[in-house]
Amino acid sequence: MKMERRVPRPAELAPLMSFKKFEPNGRARRLAKAHTIADLRAIAKRRTPQGAFDYTDGAAEAELSLARARQAFLDIEFHPAILRDVSSVDTSVEIAGGPSALPFGIAPTGFTRMMHAEGERAGASAARTAGIPFSLSTVGTTSPEGVREVNPDGRNWFQLYMQKDRDKSMDLVNRAAASGFDTLLVTVDVPVAGARLRDSYNGFTIPPQLTPKTVLNAIPRPEWWINFLTTEPLTFASLSEWQGTIGELLDALFDPTVDFDDLAWIRDQWPGQVFVKGIQTVADARKVMDLGVDGIVLSNHGGRQLDRAPIPFHLLPAVRKDLGNDAQIILDTGIMSGADIVAALAMGADFTLIGRAYLYGLMAGGREGVDRTIHILRTEITRTMKLLGVATTADLTPDHVTQLQRLTPRG
Numbered sequence: 001m002k003m004e005r006r007v008p009r010p011a012e013l014a015p016l017m018s019f020k021k022f023e024p025n026g027r028a029r030r031l032a033k034a035h036t037i038a039d040l041r042a043i044a045k046r047r048t049p050q051g052a053f054d055y056t057d058g059a060a061e062a063e064l065s066l067a068r069a070r071q072a073f074l075d076i077e078f079h080p081a082i083l084r085d086v087s088s089v090d091t092s093v094e095i096a097g098g099p100s101a102l103p104f105g106i107a108p109t110g111f112t113r114m115m116h117a118e119g120e121r122a123g124a125s126a127a128r129t130a131g132i133p134f135s136l137s138t139v140g141t142t143s144p145e146g147v148r149e150v151n152p153d154g155r156n157w158f159q160l161y162m163q164k165d166r167d168k169s170m171d172l173v174n175r176a177a178a179s180g181f182d183t184l185l186v187t188v189d190v191p192v193a194g195a196r197l198r199d200s201y202n203g204f205t206i207p208p209q210l211t212p213k214t215v216l217n218a219i220p221r222p223e224w225w226i227n228f229l230t231t232e233p234l235t236f237a238s239l240s241e242w243q244g245t246i247g248e249l250l251d252a253l254f255d256p257t258v259d260f261d262d263l264a265w266i267r268d269q270w271p272g273q274v275f276v277k278g279i280q281t282v283a284d285a286r287k288v289m290d291l292g293v294d295g296i297v298l299s300n301h302g303g304r305q306l307d308r309a310p311i312p313f314h315l316l317p318a319v320r321k322d323l324g325n326d327a328q329i330i331l332d333t334g335i336m337s338g339a340d341i342v343a344a345l346a347m348g349a350d351f352t353l354i355g356r357a358y359l360y361g362l363m364a365g366g367r368e369g370v371d372r373t374i375h376i377l378r379t380e381i382t383r384t385m386k387l388l389g390v391a392t393t394a395d396l397t398p399d400h401v402t403q404l405q406r407l408t409p410r411g
């Protein structure tokens, strides 16, 4: 077919010639190219020494718990409702006695300053800006007071691993309470450390040891090393110093005798709400709720403990049915997108936590990287809700989601 042609006019060419403004800040330039959490993971991998990256990215044994949890989210089908007014959507929720602007918070993670020197301070200050809760781990690398300093008016949660030394455990819990932390997450899925095989193969220790392999690996990652060597040495909220593998450290710290009586005792020590993190059966969910805790976190620790553990997303409908509508249920493990979070809410979760999605952002670009993680998830949540025809998180129901059949238990 013959096309009519003409000479282009200068006024039409001008807009095509205007180049995108150059962003002089390398970090901002890098992060602007990340549009998914997987993009942040790719940047994180390029910029972080292999030991620290693999410690974060990896899981236990054959890493089936993590892979399956992620697959379960990939295997959902959404059912949108049409012709609803979604000109504005409200992504906020109430959880643990307070508000959160988004239906997710930052999960507790240990050794965070090893992923990036800005560590917990980056996470807590980003959480403050976004209006979401930040959780500090017992094996965090910033003190409760340090977290409070950067998130003085937002919500901070403290995660407890009951240590063999009870006084030391409670000392830390009391410091968190005195620093205004409003919620205690008691993690119960670490009677012993899971077998994180990538760490064994990498010979990963705290602090990182220099070997020919780590030196070679460091050459293309100068910023991490400069940050690591020119900031405060790693110290832990819960112990003064450590030399050895992370598994050895966890085993030396944790008390494998902790039982339901201890949980009841801890519940009575804490002034705010108490959630039990690491619930993996309906029966245990019921048992801890009967003990009088405020809620549970359905989680298999991001697949870092028992391999082939139950998939939290699959467990969710049965737990919600058993506990009823009033019980507070948080879900984590495997969340890599805002759509995963929307699906979890639709299937009965009140709230979710992100572990690696936050750490990939942190490793990709410190504080601004965590901002980018939150921005990506917020955008995905809002868009998914609009496409589903849902204007508030409370309007999400199981009717919006089908779990396609793969890896679902028989019978």
Ligand SMILES: Cc1cc2nc3c(=O)[nH]c(=O)nc-3n(C[C@H](O)[C@H](O)[C@H](O)COP(=O)(O)O)c2cc1C
Pocket: 055, 056, 057, 107, 108, 109, 110, 137, 138, 139, 140, 159, 187, 277, 299, 300, 301, 302, 303, 304, 332, 333, 334, 335, 353, 354, 355, 356, 357, 359
């Ligand atoms: C590097 C890393 C360190 C973690 N450290 C802790 C911890 O100290 N205490 C804890 O209760 N959970 C810890 N977790 C588990 C997270 O709180 C959360 O349950 C898990 O990361 C959720 O899965 P996701 O990473 O797929 O989001 C850690 C997870 C990662 C990835």
